[in-house]
Amino acid sequence: MEQRQKSNVAEIDRGIYDIKNAFTYSQKSDQGLNEDIVREISKNKNEPDWVLKRRLRSLELFNEIPNPTWGPDLSGMDINKITTYIKPKAGLATNWDNLPDDIKNTFDVLGIPEAEKEALAGVGAQYDSEEVYHSIKQYLVDQGVIYTDFDAAIREYPDIVRKYFQTAIAPNLHKYAALHGAVFSGGSFVYVPKGVKVDIPLQSYYRLNAPGAGQFEHTMIIVEDGGYCHFIEGCSAPKYDVTNLHAGSVEIFVGENATLRFSTIENWSRNMYNLNTKRALVQAHGRIEWVSGSFGSKVSMLYPASLLLGEGASSETTAISFAGEGQNLDNGAQVFHLAPNTSSTMNAKSISAGNGVCTFRGVVKASQEAAGSKSSVSCESLMLSENSRSDTIPVIDLATDDIDIGHEAKIGRIDETSIFYLMSRGISEQEARAMIVRGFANPVAKELPIEYAVEMNNLINMELEGANG
Numbered sequence: 001m002e003q004r005q006k007s008n009v010a011e012i013d014r015g016i017y018d019i020k021n022a023f024t025y026s027q028k029s030d031q032g033l034n035e036d037i038v039r040e041i042s043k044n045k046n047e048p049d050w051v052l053k054r055r056l057r058s059l060e061l062f063n064e065i066p067n068p069t070w071g072p073d074l075s076g077m078d079i080n081k082i083t084t085y086i087k088p089k090a091g092l093a094t095n096w097d098n099l100p101d102d103i104k105n106t107f108d109v110l111g112i113p114e115a116e117k118e119a120l121a122g123v124g125a126q127y128d129s130e131e132v133y134h135s136i137k138q139y140l141v142d143q144g145v146i147y148t149d150f151d152a153a154i155r156e157y158p159d160i161v162r163k164y165f166q167t168a169i170a171p172n173l174h175k176y177a178a179l180h181g182a183v184f185s186g187g188s189f190v191y192v193p194k195g196v197k198v199d200i201p202l203q204s205y206y207r208l209n210a211p212g213a214g215q216f217e218h219t220m221i222i223v224e225d226g227g228y229c230h231f232i233e234g235c236s237a238p239k240y241d242v243t244n245l246h247a248g249s250v251e252i253f254v255g256e257n258a259t260l261r262f263s264t265i266e267n268w269s270r271n272m273y274n275l276n277t278k279r280a281l282v283q284a285h286g287r288i289e290w291v292s293g294s295f296g297s298k299v300s301m302l303y304p305a306s307l308l309l310g311e312g313a314s315s316e317t318t319a320i321s322f323a324g325e326g327q328n329l330d331n332g333a334q335v336f337h338l339a340p341n342t343s344s345t346m347n348a349k350s351i352s353a354g355n356g357v358c359t360f361r362g363v364v365k366a367s368q369e370a371a372g373s374k375s376s377v378s379c380e381s382l383m384l385s386e387n388s389r390s391d392t393i394p395v396i397d398l399a400t401d402d403i404d405i406g407h408e409a410k411i412g413r414i415d416e417t418s419i420f421y422l423m424s425r426g427i428s429e430q431e432a433r434a435m436i437v438r439g440f441a442n443p444v445a446k447e448l449p450i451e452y453a454v455e456m457n458n459l460i461n462m463e464l465e466g467a468n469g
Helices: 035-044 051-063 101-110 112-119 139-144 149-158 158-164 175-183 414-423 427-447 451-466
Strands: 123-127 129-138 146-149 188-193 202-207 216-223 226-234 243-245 247-255 258-267 272-274 277-282 287-295 297-300 303-307 314-323 328-338 341-353 359-368 373-383 390-396 401-415
Touching: 035 051, 035 226, 035 243, 035 390, 051 175, 051 303, 101 112, 101 123, 101 202, 101 314, 101 341, 112 202, 112 373, 123 188, 129 139, 129 146, 129 427, 146 216, 149 188, 149 216, 158 297, 158 314, 175 277, 188 202, 188 226, 188 427, 216 226, 247 258, 247 287, 258 277, 258 451, 277 287, 277 314, 287 328, 303 314, 303 427, 314 328, 314 359, 314 427, 328 341, 341 390, 341 427, 359 401, 373 390, 373 427, 390 401, 414 427, 427 451
Parallel strands: 123 202, 188 216, 202 226, 216 247, 226 258, 243 272, 247 277, 258 287, 272 297, 277 303, 287 314, 297 328, 303 328, 314 341, 328 359, 341 373, 359 390, 373 401
Antiparallel strands: 123 129, 146 188
């Protein structure tokens, strides 16, 4: 009998996000991680030898690299009790009606098909370890835009994938980048040709249904010179009393005078270790925009990185985290100024309630070649209880004096005078607190697509209701 790792999960009603389907599959690996499992995954996907070699090298690195000695405690994350590959009982469909009813209904409730009809140029949907749905508007295909699942990209565009794969995120970056390199499965591939503007967003949604499992999707986005794309990522999983793991990777390549906007809401359940990795390489006068919300997971370690490689390259990070009872969300951003006249901004907000812990790590590094560059970091934290905690940890490493750097951090609690004022106008105390928290989060919400802004406000309301018992 399988032994699954127990996880004490704080009770909170997460509504539609906790809908569970029966745990069924057409194929799955044994628990744990070894060479046989890695070879089995690669064989099942009929991958070329160079991919298998990358997987096996990543496995070696995973076994060699220790857990980080800083940040949240990861001792509860035992890979020997995680199932790294689960193939659902569904093939890849281009019509929602061709999916099994349980999987289709899950995405229906999450609103993905409706969003596709109203506001998206393409949609990918992953269930456990495999993509089960993918679509793209024909007019983008006619312009040379490629949007497909990553497994298909390896088969159909091997020269492009091989050129870029693991160049933004090398498997020796850290232990969980190595883990991802060994067992990655699913994910999305986006290629925007030179000068093409993808005028309507693309979206991929990752749903992990299986208990005691890991999800390791690989997303690769390439925007050639002068191109534009807005990519939206959604993530969720139902609550179980066993440990789940998410260790996906996002590799982004932004060409000269190109822009990529990457929006995401990470809405995992409180038995999830979210150990995701995201990095963007940005060429001259290119721009990367990160907009993100982090909710739900038991432990999160996520620090999207922007490597500004060409003169005039820029990055902007707008982020929010909400840590409730039993959560430790250690998030942040990294910017590497590696060329002249580059610029970056980080605007981060965090909310902590119960005994939740929020930590923001902002890393700004500038090389000797970064003369004339500018960077601004702003962090604001709101604590809703006496037992909650919020920390800001800035790292500024400069190899040139010809640079303009600013850092500002604010930590505080809700002003009781404001609560009293709202209650005097007939608003309940609970709603008054929710209004103030939503107002605090609004600068992030207004940067998100409307459906994700609504989702974020719903998540905040759920967290506040949980905090109030």
